[in-house]
Amino acid sequence: MSTFTNFLQMLFSFLLYNDNHHPDHGTRLVSFPECEGYVRLNPTDFYDVGEMVINFRTNRPSGLLAYLADDLHEDVMAVQLVDGRVEAIFGKEVTDITRVQSSEDTYGDGMWHSVVISKISSKKVGLRVDGVDYAQAKFRTRRSVITDGVMFIGGLPSNFPYNKHAIRDLQPLAGCMANITVGSSVQNFALALSDLNANYTFCPAESSSQPVLMTTTSEARALVTIPLATSQPAVMKTREVTPAVVPDECKLGLLGSGTVDPLDAGAGFFGATNESRYEFESLGREYVTQDAMYFSLKTAAEYGVLYYTADAGQFDFTSLYLEDGYLVYTFDYGSGAVVIQSNERINDNQWHEVRTMRESSLGIIFIDGQRVGQGQMTGTSRYLSVETPLYVGGIPSDLEVDDVPPRSRESLIGCIKDFTVDPPREKLSEYEVLQCGYSFEPGVFFGQFDGYLTVEESFNVGVSVEISLEIKPRKTTGTIFSVQKPNMDFMSLEMRAGELFLTVENGGGEFTATFSPAEGEFALCDGEWHHIIVNKDRYFASLTVDGIPGVRGESTNMGQLETDTDDPLYFGGLPTNVVHDGITKNEHYVGCMKNVVINGESKSLTNSRTSGDVDTQSCPAD
Numbered sequence: 001m002s003t004f005t006n007f008l009q010m011l012f013s014f015l016l017y018n019d020n021h022h023p024d025h026g027t028r029l030v031s032f033p034e035c036e037g038y039v040r041l042n043p044t045d046f047y048d049v050g051e052m053v054i055n056f057r058t059n060r061p062s063g064l065l066a067y068l069a070d071d072l073h074e075d076v077m078a079v080q081l082v083d084g085r086v087e088a089i090f091g092k093e094v095t096d097i098t099r100v101q102s103s104e105d106t107y108g109d110g111m112w113h114s115v116v117i118s119k120i121s122s123k124k125v126g127l128r129v130d131g132v133d134y135a136q137a138k139f140r141t142r143r144s145v146i147t148d149g150v151m152f153i154g155g156l157p158s159n160f161p162y163n164k165h166a167i168r169d170l171q172p173l174a175g176c177m178a179n180i181t182v183g184s185s186v187q188n189f190a191l192a193l194s195d196l197n198a199n200y201t202f203c204p205a206e207s208s209s210q211p212v213l214m215t216t217t218s219e220a221r222a223l224v225t226i227p228l229a230t231s232q233p234a235v236m237k238t239r240e241v242t243p244a245v246v247p248d249e250c251k252l253g254l255l256g257s258g259t260v261d262p263l264d265a266g267a268g269f270f271g272a273t274n275e276s277r278y279e280f281e282s283l284g285r286e287y288v289t290q291d292a293m294y295f296s297l298k299t300a301a302e303y304g305v306l307y308y309t310a311d312a313g314q315f316d317f318t319s320l321y322l323e324d325g326y327l328v329y330t331f332d333y334g335s336g337a338v339v340i341q342s343n344e345r346i347n348d349n350q351w352h353e354v355r356t357m358r359e360s361s362l363g364i365i366f367i368d369g370q371r372v373g374q375g376q377m378t379g380t381s382r383y384l385s386v387e388t389p390l391y392v393g394g395i396p397s398d399l400e401v402d403d404v405p406p407r408s409r410e411s412l413i414g415c416i417k418d419f420t421v422d423p424p425r426e427k428l429s430e431y432e433v434l435q436c437g438y439s440f441e442p443g444v445f446f447g448q449f450d451g452y453l454t455v456e457e458s459f460n461v462g463v464s465v466e467i468s469l470e471i472k473p474r475k476t477t478g479t480i481f482s483v484q485k486p487n488m489d490f491m492s493l494e495m496r497a498g499e500l501f502l503t504v505e506n507g508g509g510e511f512t513a514t515f516s517p518a519e520g521e522f523a524l525c526d527g528e529w530h531h532i533i534v535n536k537d538r539y540f541a542s543l544t545v546d547g548i549p550g551v552r553g554e555s556t557n558m559g560q561l562e563t564d565t566d567d568p569l570y571f572g573g574l575p576t577n578v579v580h581d582g583i584t585k586n587e588h589y590v591g592c593m594k595n596v597v598i599n600g601e602s603k604s605l606t607n608s609r610t611s612g613d614v615d616t617q618s619c620p621a622d
Helices: 004-014
Strands: 029-032 038-041 051-058 063-069 076-082 085-091 098-101 113-121 124-129 133-138 150-153 175-182 194-196 212-215 237-240 268-270 277-280 290-299 304-310 316-323 326-333 338-345 352-359 362-367 370-376 390-392 414-422 427-431 444-459 464-473 478-484 490-496 499-505 510-515 530-537 540-545 567-571 591-598 609-615
Touching: 051 063, 051 076, 063 175, 076 113, 085 113, 085 124, 098 124, 098 133, 150 175, 277 414, 290 304, 290 316, 304 414, 316 352, 326 352, 326 362, 326 370, 338 362, 390 414, 444 478, 464 478, 464 490, 490 530, 499 530, 499 540, 510 540
Parallel strands: none
Antiparallel strands: 029 175, 038 150, 038 194, 051 113, 051 175, 063 076, 063 150, 076 085, 085 098, 113 124, 124 133, 212 237, 268 414, 277 390, 277 427, 290 352, 290 414, 304 316, 304 390, 316 326, 326 338, 338 370, 352 362, 362 370, 444 567, 444 591, 444 609, 464 530, 464 591, 478 490, 478 567, 490 499, 499 510, 530 540
16 A cells, blocks of 8 residues: 555545544544554444454554453453464463464565454464465353453553453554454444544555455455455455556456545545434524535435434424435424425435425425425414424434334435525534545445345245346356345355356255357446346246346256245355355455345335445446
């Protein structure tokens, strides 16, 4: 990571602000200078969630990566670099400490490395570095261990009473760390409880290093900077290269370029997380009969909150949201709501001026100065009384809202600028709002460092099923989806070298439908969305891509009709140590995915359980 261009790619990948102060917004990168430093985060019990992922880079042979402990520092889980080896420490008192070390001792080489620490079972713990250096050990303590007291990254404060049985020679880290994940939660350094000598804006370049080329076992990869969060890192090798030798296979790189639009200056991007929002002062007495809201909007999203405020019981409220790309303006004084929908969609990813006006029982929507919707409330009340802040772009995840349809309650994915309330209200705070200026679109993004979604915890394929989805891949091999009863029936869709393979097992032998693009291996990773329809009907299987049918598969045993699964349905990849017989390459999908429909029912990928390098809020468009 030696060029400013790579640093910009890093900014895009992590959706960070390039800011010279401690971040007010979500950020996942931290660097520590040669002197002592640390970040203290809200504690998480490792032994409860069972997995931690750390991405780091340092030129030093030793340094503390993470320290989690209870309040008494008896129970502990720590990760450190010791003489070039990654070491994970588990347990409590000295007799109960378990240490697991990497076999390689070269991880202080100034390159990025990805570490996964896992509690494999109640009796076994494991460590994996860069996907290939794997070690595990028996968990020595039989007593319960809880690390919900403290969590430090990169070092510890002076005179801090840490567990010296676990950390024998405390050395602070001099280097960079990024996308630290505990369980399925990526840690946000903007929420740090305290820090020392921590820089959240960049990772200093190495004067002697060239851009890093990271590859998997099957394909060369595009230039990358720092890795994304991962629960199962790709098999990864690093070497010095020049940009000229990077092969141009798929049209889109693994990270995305994040095209900047000058018109986006001063706007905020919402949707990096579902907590993304502005908060304004609550609408007071001067708003009981009238108000006006003005702002500029740019989005490609079909659903999402634009603004919302209510009283404690949600009898009185006023709200504007997106539904199927239309603006919906609704308010209620406690005796019956009016719902006003614009007569045109606004989600064309262009800037538009939006204005809503409320006067007594009348409500009006304007887009670009034109009246596009109007309605009148029929209830008897004529006064609005609200208590919550005025939320803009999203609402807190712990706020139960019944006045907005479920799909529209999610944070907006898009940009807002110049939000104005008349009479004026002060903006109090903002959460997870990034700088607008990059090209995003709705969907789920699976990054290059392995992740997956559990769309259904228990899914039965049965006699017949139809699954449709849209994909925009960034590599030619990867798991699209898969479900299997252990060692028994399954259905899996996998992309291998640009071809699609739908493999089904009913109990009488596998049968496979295929789709081979006429344009060759890279036809499906051409930077465009591709619509896939999967059909399994009794002993037949078929694939259709962009309206073009593939080669149908047929079982030789027509007596077996049902695919009996009732197991998790995974999209994008499989968990560690899970093997599905229909997945032959076991590589994770990289790219965007959206509009998953199963038997006519749309599935919310945003609300699916995630693991690893998955962004459920938005996709890089290029």
